[in-house]
Amino acid sequence: MESSASPMSTGLPLSLRLRRATLVALLLGLWAPCKIVWEQHINREQDYLRYRGAPMTRQLRDQLGQGLTIGVLSGMRSVVADLIWLNVSTAWMNQEWFRMGGYINLCMALQPRAPIFPDMGGWELAWNASISSLYDPAQPNVLRRIKASRFWVDRGLEIYLRGIENNPTYYRLWLDTALLYQQRLHDYRTAAYYYQKASELPGALAYLERAPAEMYGPHFLNDPESEYAEWKKLWFRLTPAQKAEKQHSAGQLEWEIRRLEQKLSIPKEKRVFPN
Amino acid sequence: MISSLNRIIVIGRNTLTEAVRQKVLNVLLIFSLVLVGSSVTVSQLATPGLDSAGLFDAQIKFVKDFGCGAIGLFGFFIALLSTAQLIPQELHNRTIYTILAKPVRRSEFLLGKFFGIVLLVALCVALMSLAFAAALYWQELQGLQATEAIYSQNPNWHTDPVLANAYNHDVQQIILQTRDPQLIEAILLIFAKLIMTTAIALLISTFATSSIFTIITTFMIYLIGHLESTAREFWLAGGANASIWQSGLVGFISLLIPDMNSFTIVDEILAGNKVPWSHALNLMGYADVYIVVLLAVSIVIFNYREI
Numbered sequence: 001m002e003s004s005a006s007p008m009s010t011g012l013p014l015s016l017r018l019r020r021a022t023l024v025a026l027l028l029g030l031w032a033p034c035k036i037v038w039e040q041h042i043n044r045e046q047d048y049l050r051y052r053g054a055p056m057t058r059q060l061r062d063q064l065g066q067g068l069t070i071g072v073l074s075g076m077r078s079v080v081a082d083l084i085w086l087n088v089s090t091a092w093m094n095q096e097w098f099r100m101g102g103y104i105n106l107c108m109a110l111q112p113r114a115p116i117f118p119d120m121g122g123w124e125l126a127w128n129a130s131i132s133s134l135y136d137p138a139q140p141n142v143l144r145r146i147k148a149s150r151f152w153v154d155r156g157l158e159i160y161l162r163g164i165e166n167n168p169t170y171y172r173l174w175l176d177t178a179l180l181y182q183q184r185l186h187d188y189r190t191a192a193y194y195y196q197k198a199s200e201l202p203g204a205l206a207y208l209e210r211a212p213a214e215m216y217g218p219h220f221l222n223d224p225e226s227e228y229a230e231w232k233k234l235w236f237r238l239t240p241a242q243k244a245e246k247q248h249s250a251g252q253l254e255w256e257i258r259r260l261e262q263k264l265s266i267p268k269e270k271r272v273f274p275n
Numbered sequence: 276m277i278s279s280l281n282r283i284i285v286i287g288r289n290t291l292t293e294a295v296r297q298k299v300l301n302v303l304l305i306f307s308l309v310l311v312g313s314s315v316t317v318s319q320l321a322t323p324g325l326d327s328a329g330l331f332d333a334q335i336k337f338v339k340d341f342g343c344g345a346i347g348l349f350g351f352f353i354a355l356l357s358t359a360q361l362i363p364q365e366l367h368n369r370t371i372y373t374i375l376a377k378p379v380r381r382s383e384f385l386l387g388k389f390f391g392i393v394l395l396v397a398l399c400v401a402l403m404s405l406a407f408a409a410a411l412y413w414q415e416l417q418g419l420q421a422t423e424a425i426y427s428q429n430p431n432w433h434t435d436p437v438l439a440n441a442y443n444h445d446v447q448q449i450i451l452q453t454r455d456p457q458l459i460e461a462i463l464l465i466f467a468k469l470i471m472t473t474a475i476a477l478l479i480s481t482f483a484t485s486s487i488f489t490i491i492t493t494f495m496i497y498l499i500g501h502l503e504s505t506a507r508e509f510w511l512a513g514g515a516n517a518s519i520w521q522s523g524l525v526g527f528i529s530l531l532i533p534d535m536n537s538f539t540i541v542d543e544i545l546a547g548n549k550v551p552w553s554h555a556l557n558l559m560g561y562a563d564v565y566i567v568v569l570l571a572v573s574i575v576i577f578n579y580r581e582i
Contacts, residue, residue, distance in 0.1 A: 020579040024572055031568045032530040036507065038561055039534045043504060045554055051543050055505055073501045074351075075468070075535060078542040079344040082337050086320050114546035116332050167548075205444055207437065 051113065063106055072110070081110040085117070088124065097129040101155055108162060115170040118163025122173075126156020126180050153184050174198035175208065188215040282379055283387040290391025291398075294357045303356070304399055307349030311406040314341035315413055335452045338414045339545040342407040343461055346400060347541075350469045351497070354396050358476035359489035361388045371582060382574045385477070389570060392473050400466050415453035422446060452547060460555045461544040467562040468538045472497060474569035475533070481577040500535030503528055533565050
């Protein structure tokens, strides 16, 4: 690969060297301001479109290690994130929840707009870590187990909410959050809000349209039996054909909920839409 | 004009033929094809998800990331190694004297060499993309089979409208991800980045005295290019508390080194996010203009180089 070429400037007259240097400087000098403006424009566009992961900082470099940092600097951010993600499984099998949480956070910092990380990461923390802590045989104190369990539910919720912030149109994150509020936190009003949001997004399953009504019905009304039946009417009032034709919108659902709240004289403090 | 173009084409074709005959590049290409193909195996290591769709989201993401990562990595090595030895090899074999003794301008020689490498990189990227498409198709088949296996555990899944609806939804999600037309956009962006790297390597090789120098310097510029946006922001913000040397260094980087980090937008496409074509074309336009500037500077330096 070595060449036998002589060094580039040996023997060239000074005038020619100066001419060459002037031409190169002129070309680069003309291009440099245009380059800066163009790059700023591209970056602004990317910021507007919510792209780009966390900037490379010393803290991120320390977390990644040397090899993975070079991977990120070589433009392989997604491959590095995937390799780190493989460690999540190992940490999960070893029940190293803090380590697992660290890996999940790192993946989300590298690729905040990859919804698969918060989708699965939130579930790992809010369900796997939380349930495991609740039934931890090494901890005899029930209150401490409940506290630890709740800690992991909160961490999972944080992951979901951060995921939603970065990927607001990914319906599964809204659905995951709704399930968490319903099944782990028992906050049905908030669960209904997330179900409704999920049902409005592209790719959502048709049954999600009924989920908010299911949340409001049995949990918020004084006479569950009769009013639940009323809500059920709301769920099933649409034919499958109507759903397929998308004649039903979230706006209509909200209107129905308001109408029913008024009809059933639900106290304002218990209403989903108090105003 | 046309005769000049003919000379560039002849040199380009010759460069491509020579490059294709090189064993190192063939070995690299074979490795890249193997790596793209093996992305399917790596994807099996992905954590099982919440449901069938969750599982295949992760696995498809792995195949896409490793496939495109291999195209970018091996494309980079192929572009770099083949460009770095263009001029030194011509000097070593003394073929450059024969060529330049003929009515061939140095600029034509350089452009011919550049377009030869562009063709080589295009050929390699096309081959790797075919392997990538095959890997994705295989992953899709795996996903569809596994989804059917999950749903068929319930004997009524064909007749139950809820289950049938969910099954169709999952199948649709898998197909949407594996046959995403945006992947073409991703590969074009990777190609634009590779050609920009080729132009940088060519520029360095016009004044370098060895291939090793070209390879190392280009690699460094490539790495620094991924930090250029950070340097530029620091420099434009005035660089508070920075010494004059630090400001000078980040200013130099901002003004001369290309912004490679903007091309990581490919990751967004691979994650399933929509990247408008207007933005991708803006990036490709930036790469094209940069290549033209780099070629112009290369021609100026090469014209005055004593051979």
